[in-house]
Amino acid sequence: MRMSGRVDILVVGGGIHGVAVAQAAAAAGYSVLLLEQFEQLAQGTSSRSSKLVHGGLRYLESGQFHLVRECLKERALLLKNAPELVRLTPFFIPVYHDTSRSPGLLRVGLGLYRLLAGLRAETRFRSLPMSAWEGLDGLATRELRAVFQYYDAQTDDALLTRAVMRSAARLGAACLTGARVMAIQRDKAGCLIDYERGGRVERQRADVVVNAAGPWANALLETAAPSARRLPVDLVQGAHIALAAPAPQGVYYVEAPQDRRAVFIMPWQGMTLVGTTETPRSALPAELADWEPLPAEIDYLRSVYRRYFPERAGAAVHHAFAGLRVLPKGAGSAFARPRETVLLWDSRMRILTVYGGKLTAYRATAEKVIRSLRAHLPRRRGIADTAQVRLEP
Numbered sequence: 479m480r481m482s483g484r485v486d487i488l489v490v491g492g493g494i495h496g497v498a499v500a501q502a503a504a505a506a507g508y509s510v511l512l513l514e515q516f517e518q519l520a521q522g523t524s525s526r527s528s529k530l531v532h533g534g535l536r537y538l539e540s541g542q543f544h545l546v547r548e549c550l551k552e553r554a555l556l557l558k559n560a561p562e563l564v565r566l567t568p569f570f571i572p573v574y575h576d577t578s579r580s581p582g583l584l585r586v587g588l589g590l591y592r593l594l595a596g597l598r599a600e601t602r603f604r605s606l607p608m609s610a611w612e613g614l615d616g617l618a619t620r621e622l623r624a625v626f627q628y629y630d631a632q633t634d635d636a637l638l639t640r641a642v643m644r645s646a647a648r649l650g651a652a653c654l655t656g657a658r659v660m661a662i663q664r665d666k667a668g669c670l671i672d673y674e675r676g677g678r679v680e681r682q683r684a685d686v687v688v689n690a691a692g693p694w695a696n697a698l699l700e701t702a703a704p705s706a707r708r709l710p711v712d713l714v715q716g717a718h719i720a721l722a723a724p725a726p727q728g729v730y731y732v733e734a735p736q737d738r739r740a741v742f743i744m745p746w747q748g749m750t751l752v753g754t755t756e757t758p759r760s761a762l763p764a765e766l767a768d769w770e771p772l773p774a775e776i777d778y779l780r781s782v783y784r785r786y787f788p789e790r791a792g793a794a795v796h797h798a799f800a801g802l803r804v805l806p807k808g809a810g811s812a813f814a815r816p817r818e819t820v821l822l823w824d825s826r827m828r829i830l831t832v833y834g835g836k837l838t839a840y841r842a843t844a845e846k847v848i849r850s851l852r853a854h855l856p857r858r859r860g861i862a863d864t865a866q867v868r869l870e871p
């Protein structure tokens with residue numbers, strides 16, 4: 479085994495949270511190394527999301543105002559700092575006679591969303607006149623009562639992740655891909671991390687470890703000796719299908735007729751992307767290739783699309799993908815479960831684990847991680863403010 483050097487912070491996982499922590503750590507003046515098991519960054523959840531940079535209108539109903547406000551603030555920062563990667567997109571909410579939320583309720587919700595976003599120009603919304611409905615990509619107009627239009631943003635989650643890592647590297651962070659962490663031990667001075675890369679096992683010393691392994695977070699903690707604290711979590715699969723139908727002009731935010739869940743119908747790479755589902759998974763699939771939508775999920779999404787765009791319902795499935803949400807265990811359906819990130823600090827092992835969270839809030843999450851680690855690290859002088867750092871595609 480070869481012994482490498484020592485860093486203040488070792489980050490495990492090259493998804494959006496790992497690269498964001500690397501960026502925030504380097505900006506705060508810490509030495510940081512990120513290890514990612516696959517050859518490329520963002521092979522896990524961070525390339526399998528709905529690719530929306532949004533406050534999450536529906537979280538208002540469950541009173542998650544703090545999350546919505548934080549995400550809207552981060553959305554505004556991303557629109558400023560990453561204009562080539564994050565684009566404002568019109569969103570449409572059609573309301574039919576059988577839609578569970580009335581036009582009045584939606585108007586209140588959109589007004590509140592606007593208030594939480596700070597009444598910026600990009601937060602305006604309106605009810606479209608009937609004369610505009612025919613121009614909505616073939617949206618079914620039978621029994622349609624109203625169509626609201628507002629703005630949120632879209633991105634390419636994998637490109638965004640790689641751009642954040644490039645900016646972290648410019649600030650001094652190091653990153654190794656194809657480096658799978660196999661064991662974390664506690665020693666007198668901090669942590670010893672063993673990882674396998676190119677058939678060799680290397681050992682790295684770090685003051686603290688940030689576990690940003692997404693759905694693998696608890697599997698990583700199982701490799702910690704003597705043992706590490708972990709939270710019981712549910713893994714909930716969310717699937718998308720890309721249909722070979724022309725890309726719609728914006729994102730349609732609709733209700734699945736089967737169970738009233740929110741589903742997005744979006745433009746993506748010149749096609750139509752439909753997602754997501756919520757399917758509980760009892761275990762992490764062994765291989766990335768096994769992260770596949772189930773036939774029932776594809777049927778569900780196709781039937782939602784058929785309900786709202788009957789004229790285009792015959793479009794073939796071009797490709798499909800699935801990702802895993804990490805939700806701390808709790809009562810009730812996964813759909814209603816809070817989406818706040820949970821940070822768990824194990825002071826004995828010196829490991830901080832990031833559970834769950836939103837792509838949109840990645841920077842805010844990373845800043846919280848660094849704030850909570852400060853007391854356990856040597857004093858360093860910051861070199862940049864992540865809220866000001868520009869991200870290049």
Ligand SMILES: Cc1cc2nc3c(=O)[nH]c(=O)nc-3n(C[C@H](O)[C@H](O)[C@H](O)COP(=O)(O)OP(=O)(O)OC[C@H]3O[C@@H](n4cnc5c(N)ncnc54)[C@H](O)[C@@H]3O)c2cc1C
Pocket residue numbers: 490491492493494495496513514515516519520521522523524525526527528529530531532657658659660690691692693694698715716717754800801802803832834835836837838839
């Ligand atoms: C279906 C779905 C849709 C979503 N849509 C949105 C959305 O539209 N907008 C939004 O804001 N949020 C969305 N989210 C949430 C968001 O996508 C996730 O919170 C975010 O991508 C999680 O990133 P992560 O870095 O924590 O995990 P991941 O992206 O999964 O990264 C974890 C990384 O750790 C690596 N790793 C694991 N174990 C090891 C090891 N032992 N050694 C080295 N590396 C290791 C993995 O290879 C992986 O690259 C969605 C989530 C899902 C599941």
